[in-house]
Amino acid sequence: MNPMKNHSNNIPSVTNRVLEFASILRSYNFAANPSSINDALRVAAEQALHDHHLLQDGFRACFCKTPEQWKNFDKLFVAYWKNQITVSEETTSEGSSSTVTTTPQTQRLVGFAGTSSDEEQSVNVYGSGDYSALSLADFRFVFNPAEKQLIDQYVDELAQRCRRRYVRKTRIANSGVRVALPQSIKRSLQYQGAVFQLKFHARKKKLPSFVLLLDISQSMDIYARLFLRFTRKLLSVFESSHAFAFNIELIDLGRGFHSLEESDFEHTINTASQGWIGGTRISRSFETFNQCHLNNLVKSHTTILVFSDGCDTASPNDLAEQVRIFANRARRVIWVNPLLGRISDDHPDPRMQPIKPYLTHYMSSHNLPSLLKLNKVLLS
Amino acid sequence: MDYATTDKALDLPGKDRAQLAGSLKQQGYVTDPSLISSLYLLEKLGKPLLVEGEAGVGKTEIAKCLAKAQGRKLIRLQCYEGLDAQHALYDWDYQRQLLAIQMSGQMSGQMSGQQQFRGESAEQTPSTSIPDIKQALYSEDYLLKRPLFAAIASEEPVVLLIDEIDRADQEFEALLLEVLSDFQISIPELGTFTARSRPSVILTSNGIRDLSDALRRRCLYHYIDYPPSDKEQKIIRSRLPGIDENLAKQVVSYVQKLRTVGMRKTPGVAESIDWASALMAIGVVDLRAEPELTDSTLSCLVKTRNDLELLKREQAALYGNEPDEEPQQ
Numbered sequence: 001m002n003p004m005k006n007h008s009n010n011i012p013s014v015t016n017r018v019l020e021f022a023s024i025l026r027s028y029n030f031a032a033n034p035s036s037i038n039d040a041l042r043v044a045a046e047q048a049l050h051d052h053h054l055l056q057d058g059f060r061a062c063f064c065k066t067p068e069q070w071k072n073f074d075k076l077f078v079a080y081w082k083n084q085i086t087v088s089e090e091t092t093s094e095g096s097s098s099t100v101t102t103t104p105q106t107q108r109l110v111g112f113a114g115t116s117s118d119e120e121q122s123v124n125v126y127g128s129g130d131y132s133a134l135s136l137a138d139f140r141f142v143f144n145p146a147e148k149q150l151i152d153q154y155v156d157e158l159a160q161r162c163r164r165r166y167v168r169k170t171r172i173a174n175s176g177v178r179v180a181l182p183q184s185i186k187r188s189l190q191y192q193g194a195v196f197q198l199k200f201h202a203r204k205k206k207l208p209s210f211v212l213l214l215d216i217s218q219s220m221d222i223y224a225r226l227f228l229r230f231t232r233k234l235l236s237v238f239e240s241s242h243a244f245a246f247n248i249e250l251i252d253l254g255r256g257f258h259s260l261e262e263s264d265f266e267h268t269i270n271t272a273s274q275g276w277i278g279g280t281r282i283s284r285s286f287e288t289f290n291q292c293h294l295n296n297l298v299k300s301h302t303t304i305l306v307f308s309d310g311c312d313t314a315s316p317n318d319l320a321e322q323v324r325i326f327a328n329r330a331r332r333v334i335w336v337n338p339l340l341g342r343i344s345d346d347h348p349d350p351r352m353q354p355i356k357p358y359l360t361h362y363m364s365s366h367n368l369p370s371l372l373k374l375n376k377v378l379l380s
Numbered sequence: 381m382d383y384a385t386t387d388k389a390l391d392l393p394g395k396d397r398a399q400l401a402g403s404l405k406q407q408g409y410v411t412d413p414s415l416i417s418s419l420y421l422l423e424k425l426g427k428p429l430l431v432e433g434e435a436g437v438g439k440t441e442i443a444k445c446l447a448k449a450q451g452r453k454l455i456r457l458q459c460y461e462g463l464d465a466q467h468a469l470y471d472w473d474y475q476r477q478l479l480a481i482q483m484s485g486q487m488s489g490q491m492s493g494q495q496q497f498r499g500e501s502a503e504q505t506p507s508t509s510i511p512d513i514k515q516a517l518y519s520e521d522y523l524l525k526r527p528l529f530a531a532i533a534s535e536e537p538v539v540l541l542i543d544e545i546d547r548a549d550q551e552f553e554a555l556l557l558e559v560l561s562d563f564q565i566s567i568p569e570l571g572t573f574t575a576r577s578r579p580s581v582i583l584t585s586n587g588i589r590d591l592s593d594a595l596r597r598r599c600l601y602h603y604i605d606y607p608p609s610d611k612e613q614k615i616i617r618s619r620l621p622g623i624d625e626n627l628a629k630q631v632v633s634y635v636q637k638l639r640t641v642g643m644r645k646t647p648g649v650a651e652s653i654d655w656a657s658a659l660m661a662i663g664v665v666d667l668r669a670e671p672e673l674t675d676s677t678l679s680c681l682v683k684t685r686n687d688l689e690l691l692k693r694e695q696a697a698l699y700g701n702e703p704d705e706e707p708q709q
Contacts, residue, residue, distance in 0.1 A: 033597055039425055046424065054397075057417030065596040067432055067587070070603035 014044050021080050022063070028076060030069055036062050052081065210241040210378075211297050211330075213289065215308035217247050217280035223338040227307050227365060242297050246285035252293075283314035286322035294326055303378070304330045307365075309339045310351045320354035332360035334377060340364035396420060403449035409441060410607075410615045418602040419446060428560050428581035430545075430596065433604035436648020438615075439584040443541035446580065453534070455579070456541045457527035459548035465555055469565055470529040473522045480522070484513050518569040528556075529573070532565050537577040545595075546585040553595050560598045609636055612649060619653050623660055630667045631656045638681065641694050645683045655680040 018040050022032035043058035056077050064070045183199035216224050243253040298304065304326055312319050327333045337352070340363065356362055361377050364370045400423075401416045419442070422429040431439045447454035457468055525533060531540040545553070559565060563575035583599060585591060607615065612632045617623060635652045647655075658677040659667075667674045682688045 031593065031597060035597060039421070039427065039600070042425060043421065053413060054417060057414045058421060060414065061418040061421050061429075061600045061602060064601045064603070065430075065593075065599075066601075067603050070432075070601065 015041060017081075018044055021059075021077075024080060025063055025076065028072065030063050030073075031065050032063055055081070209297075209299060209302045211293075211302055211304045212241065212243040212253075213286070213304065213306045213308070214243065214245045214253075215247070215280065215282065215306075216245045217311070219280070219309055219311055220307075220338070223366065224307075227336070227338075242293075244285075244289060244293075246280075246282065248281050248284075250285040250288040250292075280308075280311055280313065282308060282310065282312040283319040283322055286319070286326070290322060290325045294329060298326055298329045300329075300331060302330045304333045305378070306333065306335045307338075308335070309337055310335075310349065310355065312351070316351045316354045320358065323355050323358045327358040333358060334361040334363070334374075335359045336363055336365045336374060338364055338366040340366070400449070404445050407445040407448045408618045409438070409445040410611060410618055412611070415442070415602060415604075418600060421600055422580055422582070425600065426578050428583055428599045429602060430583045430585065430591075430599035431602045431604060432585045432587055434606065434646065434648055435586050436650035437604045437606060438649055439604060440541065440543055443539055443543075443582040443584075446582070447539035450539070450580075452580070453536065453538045454541060455527050455531045455534075455538050456543060458543050459545050459552070461547060461549060463548045463552050467526060468528050468552065468555070469526050469559075470567060471524045471526065472518070473524050477517045477522050480517060481513065520570070523567075523570070528559055529565055531579040531581075532559070532563060532573055532575045534579070535576055538579045540579040540581045542581065542583045544586060544588075545583045546587060546589040546591060550592065553592050557594055557598065560595070606639060606646075607649060609633070612636070612652060615649055616653055616656050620656055620660060623656055624665045627659060627665050627667075628656065631659065634667065635681065638691070638694075641690060643682075643687045643690060645687060647681045651681050 018037065022037045022040065025032045039062040040059050043062060044055065056074065059077060060070065060073045064073050178201045180199045180201045184195060184197070187197050187199055188195045214224065214228065245251045245253055306323075310316075310319070323333065335352075335355070337349075339349075352362070363374060363377065365374050397416055397420050400420060401411060404411050404416075404419075418429055421427070431442060433439055443456075444454060446452075523529075527540070531538050542556070545556075560581060563578055564572050566572045606612075609632050612635070613628050616628045616631065617625075620628075631652060635647055635655070639646050655677060658680050659674070662673055662677065664670050664673050664677075678688075678691065682691055
């Protein structure tokens with residue numbers, strides 16, 4: 001069974017979800033072998049989709065093999081299969097361990113990993129620190145709160161580096177430009193005609209304008225928060241940027257969204273979330289965007305940044321048509337698909353094939369190096 | 381194949397599950413949804429179920445009650461150090477084989493005498509030839525079916541309990557792998573026997589020794605912890621229907637506290653039931669009212685001298701602050 005085939009519609013396939021859950025369990029030293037996965041799929045087929053508790057009990061019997069795993073399973077299950085969690089870390093007398101508590105209003109936004117304890121790092125990553133290990137890790141495998149915080153810091157640093165780069169570029173561009181002779185001569189009068197201070201023509205500052213379209217559906221929520229954090233920092237220098245989120249409909253996050261607090265974003269995302277398996281309507285959201293905002297927001301110098309996996313309930317051709325409309329108007333369209341990191345070049349995603357011709361760049365942002373690459377593309 | 385879209389997904393197991401829960405309840409086993417799920421999957425997936433937990437929490441009882449609930453025969457294999465294939469799988473009945481050889485020798489002697497009398501040649505009596513005798517001796521007639529083989533060979537589905545697998549040697553675990561994964565047993569003299577009806581296999585372990593990954597991988601898993609207070613009361617009331625409500629509460633409260641004082645042999649649910657039963661037998665209805673009688677029955681709970689001394693030290697704390705003593709408002 002090919003997991004990628006199941007993305008023909010945007011409902012996350014149960015098979016894919018089980019496979020992903022198994023890979024997460026494996027990172028927590030669970031013996032999620034093919035036999036267990038097969039059993040879990042049978043459990044899912046027979047009892048899963050109707051009752052979370054049955055699914056949880058069934059998966060627990062399939063994936064757990066030791067008392068420790070039995071005790072830890074529930075929090076991992078809740079973290080992955082239910083939306084409402086927050087993660088808090090408690091330190092026990094025996095060592096540090098993370099516990100997950102559920103709260104009704106907070107959505108799960110980050111994936112899992114938990115492979116970067118000091119001991120494991122020293123064993124698995126020879127001569128490397130946490131940074132090198134984490135920087136290469138897919139964001140969906142970063143779950144430990146401490147690691148999450150570290151990744152957030154790295155993302156901030158990355159965005160700030162990009163900002164510095166932009167400011168430097170602007171300064172360089174502004175220096176050494178044309179001399180404004182009348183003003184320079186006027187200034188030289190006080191020095192009896194000796195030219196001490198040159199006056200330059202001020203360059204008309206033309207900031208690039210960005211429109212961000214962010215997919216906050218269930219399949220993307222692992223990456224959405226980090227991507228928001230990154231773009232918020234990055235676009236803080238571009239005041240004329242405008243952001244939208246979409247799940248089943250388009251939500252306006254407003255102009256200059258970088259000034260908003262992260263909690264405001266999370267609130268918006270939580271409000272927009274519809275159940276634990278929803279259906280993303282990208283095409284319809286883009287249609288709304290094209291009808292209501294295209295003329296006002298998208299100019300010839302505007303860059304449209306789409307952050308989505310392209311899993312749409314509508315056909316790919318419908319989506320391609322909507323992309324074509326705003327691509328014709330914008331300077332460039334950059335489509336960021338974090339799932340691209342998992343797709344090999346030999347088997348390209350068939351859903352994206354009709355859309356690709358209208359994209360200037362189609363890239364991933366599943367880890368820090370790919371975000372760095374995105375940085376360069378944005379400022380190019 | 382996407383299981384989410386198959387017709388199988390519509391096959392709701394709620395009825396079967398409720399039926400299983402009801403049957404176990406009838407047998408006096410107090411379950412929880414998690415255990416029902418594990419037992420349901422044991423039947424549905426046809427995989428063995430490894431049940432781990434402390435001693436006396438009711439692991440063995442699961443298999444007994446499941447067998448009764450399903451009206452199946454229970455075949456039990458009690459594991460111990462040194463358990464081998466001859467005691468777990470099959471053995472040849474050497475005494476009978478010896479008798480058969482002797483009888484065959486005598487019969488052939490008699491027959492050869494008769495043949496000589498009749499003037500017939502020896503080739504005309506093939507049943508007494510050595511290959512035939514050998515074939516007859518290594519047939520199912522002389523095979524002693526030990527628990528594992530009996531479960532495989534049974535025409536009717538049975539419940540096979542492999543109790544305290546952690547007490548057996550690692551070599552025996554390896555032996556089990558073929559049985560548990562393929563439900564078949566290979567006998568060099570006879571060939572391979574495959575289960576006619578797949579048995580429901582339950583393995584129990586107290587965690588004395590760490591089991592191999594290969595064995596764990598072949599099993600579904602369930603862990604049973606000490607039950608919470610309310611569940612333990614239910615269990616006691618289920619096992620001892622005539623017990624006084626207050627006594628059951630006091631017993632459970634006492635045992636629950638006892639589990640927290642760090643005894644070497646922590647009392648399980650089985651000990652709670654034994655103790656409650658002993659208290660009922662001597663007519664105690666209030667632990668604090670008759671402390672001497674109560675103390676005389678503590679041997680049901682305490683199994684070592686150290687624990688007994690510990691109990692004496694902690695006695696006051698154990699009797700005090702019963703949960704049923706709520707301040708009157």
